[in-house]
Amino acid sequence: MVQALNSTLDHIMSGDNSVILLGEDIGKDGGVFRVTEGLQAKYGEERVIDTPLVELGIVGMSVGMSLMGVKAIPEIQFQDFIYTAFDQIINQMAKMRYRSGGGFTLPMVLRTPYGGGIKGGLYHSQSGEAYFAHTAGLVVVTPSNPYDAKGLLISSVESPDPVIFLEPKRLYRAAKIEVPDEDYRVKIGEAARPVEGDDLTIITYGAMVPTVLNTVKNNNLNADVLDLRTLLPMDVNAIISSAKKTGRVVIVHEAPRTLGMGAEISALISERAIEYLYAPILRVTGPDIPFPYRLEDYYMPNEARIMKAVKRVMEFR
Amino acid sequence: MVNEQNEKDVFVRAYTAMVLSRTFDKKIVMAQRQGRIGFYTPSIGQEATQVGLSMALDHDDVIFQYYRDVALMIHRGVPIEVILDQIMGNAEDESKGRQMPSHYTAKKYNFMSVQSPVATNLPLAVGAAYALRYQKKNTVVVATFGDGSTSTPDFHAAMNLAAVFNLPVIFLCENNGWAISLPTEKQTKVEISEKAAAYGMKGVKVDGNNFIETYRATMEAVERARSGKGPTLIDAISFRMGAHSTSDDPSKYRSQTVEEGSEKDPITVAEEQLKSLGYLNDSLIAKIKEESTKMVNDKFDIQEKIPAPEPSTMFDDVYAEKNWIIKEEEDDIL
Structure with missing residues (x-):
């Protein structure tokens, strides 16, 4: 995924002089995960900016740049460090179009790696997607493979609305699939269905997608798997049609359970398809604790935990 | 820019804007008391600072202003109707009645959109300046804010970034002595202008009650910015003669006041200056005040009839x- 993101950024920058990247260690160093490797050498220090260490300044500057017609693509090194920039994201980035009556718009894309699985402990593992998905004015996306990473990044840069682009860092160097050289787009707001089935629906996104797909394969489940790809706005039609088809739903995400995306998905299904359900909607999520370092394998949802929920849903009477 | 030929016109126009702003503020505070509008943050006492700043700027320069900048807007040519529409939140308002009063947007005049969280406009100004320089425009970006804003992380971030990137930004602190109930001496242990040195930036303290002095200091900052010499922090000292907002009662936390018409009132200061230069006399002053009152009253009555969105x-x-x-x-x- 790192390579797909890197070549897509390169491609976007070569075609549009108004695109500027900024963030900590993204220039000479190429970013701590190497997503921007080589771009400063190619496009110069003015377009690939190594900024001082100040997240709120990175986001605030990006908002100001975008207001003047530059397309800013800021990187926050770890999503865990984004909170000092929260005021800028919630009160400036998300509200500029609304509060200016549509006069000022912000076509910017804020990239940040998120999630666990790299032995990062409390401060290099967080999944804060629900904070952003709770904020009107933002678009929130997260790819689960290199193909979608490219297509979603192009769509995000072309979007007239500000996008939070969450990169599941555990997959940065995992999934190796061929990515076409030519331009293509993954539509914002559209879920993918990597596996089709009739017995139950498993709804997930980001780093949990490969875990779910492996579970389905290893256990020969006849499952409909939805990879949401966009968390705001979610693909409600895909969610509801699948829930109606199978009548049994398990939601899997790494973020803590309480008020996570699973709560919203579950509510949407309850409101629209409760009469189709054969079993309660179950969530398999990270626990409501800070993200632990040494014991992270116990934190992350895994095949055993997913299967426990699947069995409960399948056997419910 | 002021020169020998146009000085009289420019100064009288500046004075007229200050009077119009004062008249406007008093009208709106009164209207709030009458229940005709919901809320307001008057600029009373800061007119000279704001007009002095505006005099030094071109139309293309970009302003990330805060919620107490009506004299700045008036001098820059924003019609009273535009300001009234925002305060009333009516169907003609640029932000469609979404923001509480004093949170203006005036895109045509390069006024960006006002936020409530203080100092969050400062990093935006830095980014805008970066973009405009990248686009090879010789534009200056201004951020205005109060003394309380200098305690925030956004102030620190913006000052540092502007200096590191050597950007054409002017940080104008409208230091009116009070952040709601907290006096400046409890906000910070040093002179605000001295903070600039820590960032490697020029810092200037000016008498914000004197529009000519504020204009000259801003002009120097503008020239510095346009010639690629980087940002400036201006600490313009004035006094918040009114309340923080119509929801605030300053008698609870301060005994100090500045009476209208006293020697510490920036409008009185301007009148003395312009009289001694021979640009104004008492009858001209009376005429300007009378016309302002009539204009504000008339326009208020007209805009008040516009329905909600x-x-x-x-x-x-x-x-x-x-x-x-x-x-x-x-x-x-x-």
Whole structure:
């Protein structure tokens, strides 16, 4: 995924002089995960900016740049460090179009790696997607493979609305699939269905997608798997049609359970398809604790935990 | 720019804007008491600072202002109607009645959109300056803010970034002595202008009650910015003669006041200056005040008749196009 993101950024920058990247260690160093490797050498220090260490300044500057017609693509090194920039994201980035009556718009894309699985402990593992998905004015996306990473990044840069682009860092160097050289787009707001089935629906996104797909394969489940790809706005039609088809739903995400995306998905299904359900909607999520370092394998949802929920849903009477 | 030929006109225009702003503020505070508008943050006492700043700027220069900048807007040519529409939150308002009063947007005049969280406009000004320099425009970007803002992380971030990138930004602190109830000496242990040195930036302290002095200091900062010499922090000292807002009662926390017409009132200072230069006399002053009053009263009555925005407009402009969530909620509520 790192390579797909890197070549897509390169491609976007070569075609549009108004695109500027900024963030900590993204220039000479190429970013701590190497997503921007080589771009400063190619496009110069003015377009690939190594900024001082100040997240709120990175986001605030990006908002100001975008207001003047530059397309800013800021990187926050770890999503865990984004909170000092929260005021800028919630009160400036998300509200500029609304509060200016549509006069000022912000076509910017804020990239940040998120999630666990790299032995990062409390401060290099967080999944804060629900904070952003709770904020009107933002678009929130997260790819689960290199193909979608490219297509979603192009769509995000072309979007007239500000996008939070969450990169599941555990997959940065995992999934190796061929990515076409030519331009293509993954539509914002559209879920993918990597596996089709009739017995139950498993709804997930980001780093949990490969875990779910492996579970389905290893256990020969006849499952409909939805990879949401966009968390705001979610693909409600895909969610509801699948829930109606199978009548049994398990939601899997790494973020803590309480008020996570699973709560919203579950509510949407309850409101629209409760009469189709054969079993309660179950969530398999990270626990409501800070993200632990040494014991992270116990934190992350895994095949055993997913299967426990699947069995409960399948056997419910 | 002021020169020998136009000095009289420029100074009288500046004075007229200050008077119009004062008249406007008093009218709006009164209207709030009468229940005709909801809330207001008057600029009373800061007119000289704001007009002095505006005099030094070109139309293309970009302003990230805060919620107490009416004299600045008036001098820059924003029509009174535009300001009234925002305060009333009516159907003509640029932000469609979405923001509480004093939170203006005036895109045509390069006034950006006002936020409530203080100093969050400062990093935006830095980014805008970066973009404009990248686009090879010789534009200056100004951020205005109060003394309380200098305690925030956004102030620190913006000052540092502007200096590191050597950007054409002017940080103008409208130091009126008070951040709601907290006096400046309890806000910070040093002179605000001295903070600039820590960032490697020029810092200037000016008498913000003197529009000519503020203009000259700003002009120097503008020249520095346009010639690629980087940002400036200006600490313009004035006094908040009114309350923080119409919801605030300063008698609870301060005994110090500046009476209108006293020697510490920036409008009185301007009158003395312009009289001694021979540009104004008492009858001209009376005429300017009378015309301001009539203009504000007339325009208020006209704009007050404009209705509220259509309810459906509250669902617009969250995104370029409404997503299914907003459509569904709109259908449910309306």
